[in-house]
Structures are given as C-alpha cells and as structure tokens.
Amino acid sequence: MGHFASLKYFFKKNKWYYFWGIFWLILVDLAQLLVPEVLRRFTDQLQAKTLTTRDIYLYGIYILLIGFAIFLFRFLWRIFIMGASRRLEYELRNKLFSHLLKLSTNYYTHHKTGDLMAHATNDINAVRMALGMGIVMLTDATFITVVAITMMARTTDYRLTLLALLPLPVLALAIGRFGKVIHKRFKDVQEAFASMTDTVQENFSGIRVVKSFVQEEEEISKFDAKNENLFEKNMKLVKLYGLFHPFIQYVSALSFIIVIGYGGMLVIYGDISLGDFIAFNSYLSLLVWPIMAVGWLINVMQRGTASMARLNKIFDEAPEITEADAPIKLDYFQGNIEFQQISFKYPNSSVNALEDFSVKISAGKSLGVIGKTGSGKTTIATLLLRLYDVDTGQILLDGKPIKNLELEDLRRNIGYVDQDSFLFSTTLAENIAFGVDSFQQWEVERVAKMAEVHDNIMSFPEQYKTFVGERGVTLSGGQKQRTSIARAIMKNPQVLILDDSLSAVDTDTEERILNNLKTEMKGKTSIIIAHRISTIKECDEIIVLENGQIIEQGTHDALLQNQKSYYELYQKQLLEDKIANEE
Numbered sequence: 001m002g003h004f005a006s007l008k009y010f011f012k013k014n015k016w017y018y019f020w021g022i023f024w025l026i027l028v029d030l031a032q033l034l035v036p037e038v039l040r041r042f043t044d045q046l047q048a049k050t051l052t053t054r055d056i057y058l059y060g061i062y063i064l065l066i067g068f069a070i071f072l073f074r075f076l077w078r079i080f081i082m083g084a085s086r087r088l089e090y091e092l093r094n095k096l097f098s099h100l101l102k103l104s105t106n107y108y109t110h111h112k113t114g115d116l117m118a119h120a121t122n123d124i125n126a127v128r129m130a131l132g133m134g135i136v137m138l139t140d141a142t143f144i145t146v147v148a149i150t151m152m153a154r155t156t157d158y159r160l161t162l163l164a165l166l167p168l169p170v171l172a173l174a175i176g177r178f179g180k181v182i183h184k185r186f187k188d189v190q191e192a193f194a195s196m197t198d199t200v201q202e203n204f205s206g207i208r209v210v211k212s213f214v215q216e217e218e219e220i221s222k223f224d225a226k227n228e229n230l231f232e233k234n235m236k237l238v239k240l241y242g243l244f245h246p247f248i249q250y251v252s253a254l255s256f257i258i259v260i261g262y263g264g265m266l267v268i269y270g271d272i273s274l275g276d277f278i279a280f281n282s283y284l285s286l287l288v289w290p291i292m293a294v295g296w297l298i299n300v301m302q303r304g305t306a307s308m309a310r311l312n313k314i315f316d317e318a319p320e321i322t323e324a325d326a327p328i329k330l331d332y333f334q335g336n337i338e339f340q341q342i343s344f345k346y347p348n349s350s351v352n353a354l355e356d357f358s359v360k361i362s363a364g365k366s367l368g369v370i371g372k373t374g375s376g377k378t379t380i381a382t383l384l385l386r387l388y389d390v391d392t393g394q395i396l397l398d399g400k401p402i403k404n405l406e407l408e409d410l411r412r413n414i415g416y417v418d419q420d421s422f423l424f425s426t427t428l429a430e431n432i433a434f435g436v437d438s439f440q441q442w443e444v445e446r447v448a449k450m451a452e453v454h455d456n457i458m459s460f461p462e463q464y465k466t467f468v469g470e471r472g473v474t475l476s477g478g479q480k481q482r483t484s485i486a487r488a489i490m491k492n493p494q495v496l497i498l499d500d501s502l503s504a505v506d507t508d509t510e511e512r513i514l515n516n517l518k519t520e521m522k523g524k525t526s527i528i529i530a531h532r533i534s535t536i537k538e539c540d541e542i543i544v545l546e547n548g549q550i551i552e553q554g555t556h557d558a559l560l561q562n563q564k565s566y567y568e569l570y571q572k573q574l575l576e577d578k579i580a581n582e583e
Ligand SMILES: Nc1ncnc2c1ncn2[C@@H]1O[C@H](COP(=O)(O)OP(=O)(O)OP(=O)(O)O)[C@@H](O)[C@H]1O
Pocket: 109, 346, 347, 348, 349, 352, 353, 371, 372, 373, 374, 375, 376, 377, 378, 379, 380, 419, 500
C-alpha cells in the first residue's frame, strides 16, 4: 500500500469526491439493508393476520421507494468515485508521458516501446481499478458485512448468527487460495497478450520487409502460435473462474442449510418469529456478495499495488542529462563551436565512438564530415545536442562549455536534420513548423522552397494541408529528407546540422539545396555529414573520420592534393557517377 504514497497529492486534491462517493455508497448499503426489515414486518403481519390491503400497497410503495433510492444513490457514487478514478488515470497518464519525454535518449535504448506502452495502458488501468472499484468494494464489503451481521445477531438470534457464519472461515481460506492462482493465471494471460501484440506491431511496421521476403505465411503461423498460446492461457483462467464462483456459492449455501435447520426449529419453538426467519435469510443473501468480493478485491489491490510500484520506478528515474545549477543564458549565439579532445563511448558499448576528437568551427563557417559507416559522424551531432554527455574533453559553444548552457537554449539554437527524417502523422505545414510556436503560411512556403520540396507539396491534393503517413500521403525518402530540412531551417537556427540528409536526393537537386542553404546560413554555422563528396565539397573545412578519429582534414582542394583516403573516395565516386551516366 506504501506504493500509493506518491498519490497523496491527488487524494488531497480530490478528497471531496471520495467523501461524497463513499457517503452515497453507504446510503445505498443502508437502503439495501432496509429490505430485510420491510420483509420481516410484512411476514409478521401476514402471520398475525393483521395485514390489510392498504398495508400491502404501503409495503409495495416502500420497496419501490427503496429501489428508487438505490438507483439514484448508485448513480451518484459512481459519478463521484469512478469520476475521481478516471481523473486519476488522466493525470497519471499526462504525468507519465511528460516524464518519459523528459528522460534522456539513453533511457529509450534500454526500454522497448511495447513495454512503455504497457505501462501507459495496463499499469495505469490497474491503478485506476484499485483506487476506483477497489475502494468501492472495500467500503461496501466491510460496511455490509458489519451491519448485516450486527442486525442478524441483534434483531434475530445470536446463536443462529454464529452457526450461520460457520462456513465463512472455509470460504475465506478458499478465496485466498483461489486468489493466488487467479493472480498467476491472469499474469500469464497478460504476458501472452503482450507477446502477441509485439508480433502484430512488428509485422505492421515491418510490412515491407515481410512482403519483400515473402514471409506472410511464416508470420501468419507465428502469429497463430502466439494467439493459440493466449487462447490456452485464457481458457485456464476461464476454467478457474468457472470453478471459483459455483464453489463459493455452494459453500455459502451451507449457511442456508444451517439457517433452514436451526432457524426452522427456532420458529417452531417460538423463539423467533417467521418474519425474523425471513429477514435473517435476506441478510444472509446480502452477505454472499461481500464474501465473493474479497477474492476480487485482493486481486485488484495486488495488481494495483504492483502496477503503482512499476510506475513509481519510472517516476523515480531522473534524466541523465541535466543542467548546471546556474546555467548560463546566452541571448544570442554566434555559432563558434569547438570540440576539445573528446572521447566518448555509448553506455552499452565497449568501443569509443569518438576518440581524442578535436575540431574548431568558426561562426559563419561550414564543416563537412565524411567517413565510413560507424565511423562516428552522427555521434558529433548527438554530443553537440547533448543527447549524450561526453566522457572526456569538452565542447565549447561561443567559448562556453555546453554543459554550462541552458539546455533548451542550446537545442533551440541548433537545427538538426536527423538521418531517419522522422515525420509526425500530421499535416505537412505542421511538420515543417514543428519547432516553432506559431507560424505564417508564407514562412512555411519559404523554407519549403529553400529545401526544394515546395513543388512536390503543391502537387499533393491538399498541398500543405496534406496529412503525412497512414491518414494521408506516403512520402518518398527524398521528400521526407527535404521536408526535414525545411523543418530545421524553419527554426532559424544559428547552427545547422545535416546528418546524411541529402542521400536520397539526386545531385542536381542537392546542388540547388546546398546553394539555397548557403544564402540562408550566411553568417551561421553548418555541419554537413555525408557519404557523398558532392555534398560536402563546398564546405570551408572537411574532416575524414575513421574509427572515431580524424584521419584527414582540410579543404576539398587540399584533400585532393593529399592523395590519401579522401582522394581515393573521390576517384571511386567519380567512377561510379561515370558508370551511372553511361547506363
Ligand atoms: N545508441 C547507441 N548505443 C551504442 N552504440 C552506438 C549507439 N549509436 C551509435 N553507436 C555506435 O557508435 C559508433 C559510431 O556511430 P555513428 O552513428 O556515430 O556512426 P556514423 O558514422 O554516423 O555511421 P553511419 O554513416 O552509418 O550513419 C558505431 O560503432 C555505432 O555502432
């Protein structure tokens, strides 16, 4: 239960909802407990032959009024308690999402999206159930049990009450055991379900791979196996539930046998009236449901607590990348960048992605980065954006270590075009304006023209209002890259990083984009990462990376004169272009 302590603030804020919910709930219970009393009087009058037609109408009206009160009060407690638990779900989900977004990138390399989704759905649902229906059951079961047993003992006969309650310990034990097994089987079902969902999710996102490798049938049979496993786990649970309910009813029926036997004798000997006997049975029927609820309650509370513990673990997770205690606010970035003897290894890797890496880029200049795959090119961008912190050395921006700058400031001033060119499922205009708070249509069009994607966009049926992804158009790799470039320029950044962002664009378009960027980035700093020499040849300085180290550095012409790896790469690419043009 201690795990719910983190929700103290919520209970404090919503205490009146819970108060009124429990108030109406207790009124429902009281109304239900009135029914045996009405039956008792009715039967006693019937037996004493004092019942008139008017009385029959009156009793009918009583029952009707009680029924109506139960109907009304049930509605009220549901609104208050279920309302509070839905509000809790809403707040927890918001809190979880914003917390997860604030965690560092590294967190996402350790946690699967499927697991995070499960926390956001199953765990939050389990907490909602525990603090909604769980609280209802707890209050209801306790109140009804205490009042019904007291009424049975006080208004009828304490000996009969004690005897009638004899099967209860057996029931409690059985429920405890069933509860444990149900819990385990329920967990098995959940796991089987998660595994099946993973398969579905992977197949849908990797549909192109599945089709191109003609793996539909294999994937269908893999899915079938997982689905069958889920079915079997569900059937095990169904069987257990099937046994659980009739068993509880059967054992509680023993109470009725005792009441019929012993209670009947008491009526014959005149110790209790027939009305008492009827009322007693009616109280006993009211007791069956709280007993059944105990098993459910234990299960719901256990699951809720376990889920809350899992959520608390996420909430306790602190972002690895933090700001300095008194971060420096730079109102204006010039864009002087200096990497000083950087060595860096990704947390789950054993080799350095960058090693003793030093480079200086003056404001207004451009740096071209080229090198084999895995040589550490993207890592340069990752470190400058502080998605990870360096292990040794430091990165300076305008002479200040980036660790001392305001994180938001730093990232806001860097326009990063990532390698995947990830776009959101919203309109093209909104995708381009992703990094700004408000925008004018002409601004979006201006940057789209600069990224040479405007004409493509205008050819779509809804132009800038066209949706990207499932609900709209599927963009080609090159269109995605150019849209991402437009998105980065839209921020009007002081530093622009293109990470292999022109690889899916033909060389003519590439040249036009680079020319446009030259004008746009006048006085600003650019880092252009590429595999093709044509992309970086105009840069003021070029570095060639290998295994995280700079092996060559200089301008395009100087590097050609060096006649080393840059020159070899250039020759190779020239040859490739020649062959391609001849074809
Ligand atoms: N998140 C990560 N966790 C662990 N290792 C990583 C991670 N990202 C990259 N690496 C490793 O760091 C090294 C440098 O990777 P990086 O992405 O910087 O290379 P790159 O030159 O940009 O490659 P490419 O041209 O293929 O994009 C590689 O060995 C890579 O496997």
